[in-house]
Amino acid sequence: MHEPLRPLSPNIQHYRPQLTSVLSILHRMTGVLLAGAAVALVLGLWAVAAGPRAYGIARAACVSPLGLALLALATWAFFLHLCGGIRHLFWDRVRGFELATIYRSGWAVVAASILLTALLWLAAWRLSP
């Protein structure tokens, strides 16, 4: 590129968000979040093994309002990333590239992630003593 003094026309600051780009950036953000959640999961398992005191602290953290919110976010992130990943597998086989299919599968991923998160939490609530 030449003439570095020329202004650069705006990109992310102006380009309209669309289902395509929004789901793409959410896929990446949920991936990052899940990496953090994996560490938290290991900490939780460690707390289970480390005895009643550590377990008590971990449990209190999980059932606190902030803990519950983070857990809800992490489970939704898990399902969004999972469903989005399956969508990517179809694309890797060059399937589903018609624009209408891109939008249908995109909205399906959004709906499925919310539904699966709700089902998981319903199950957790029903199974909890």
Place this chain on the structure above:
Amino acid sequence: MIVRSSSQVSRSRWLRRFPLPRNLGVAAASRIGPGKHWSAPAGARRLKTIEVYRYDPESGGKPRLDSFEVDLDDCGPMVLDALIWIKNRVDSSLAFRRSCREGVCGSCAMNIDGTNWLACTRHLSETGPRASIYPLANLRVIKDLVPDQSHLFAQYRMIEPWLKVQGAPPERERLQSIEQRKRLDGYYECILCFCCTSGCPSHWWNGDRFLGPAVLLQAWRWLTDSRDEARGERLDQLHDPFRLYRCHTILNCTRTCPKGLNPGRAIAEIKQLLFERQP
């Protein structure tokens, strides 16, 4: 909303832009300042206001956002007509590219209401109450709506977009079956307006090394041509973490193509071909 054709304009009133500061990561020279308001000539009754990105290299000023009142009774129906009307009636210094005015040449590609499209095939009635007209995203601006595309054409040149064959030229045409010819459909129609490449976030962040959807669609157009004999060589050139694999299947390209083509699928085809070629 299910979008069936790239020509569909989003009617949604929310999330018109990503919730980011306007000047996030924007160099001082690229920041857009307030501009001038240009009123319509006296007597105009049916008015529409459009905001236009302006930059004049000779004045030494920064980019600015001018607003123009357009007299719809005196102006053609398309966004390009409005720009021509402004140039003729209001401000003759407004610079933009145009040629065919019917979606064939690709010259008037620009960012209209946040997405890339050809000004000549976008109806003014499809734009918002305050239509915004910017140059194609993420390109160096030469003047107003005229971006510097030389880097994009250099990338196009890199894939050697011509028929490559060994041996002496044949005595007659190189024949194709109907099936073979069909494989070029949806790819040969590309007019190189670069709406897709300019709308691709991967190309925004890695445009120096990632070839971008327009050029990769062209690469596939030659890879899938039954007459071309350089498939292996072409694939070798594309087999690169940046040139091809910076594509993360965001699909802004397919969403924005003013010719209704599918760069996203073309890139997936190339990736699959490379995958199948692996020993």
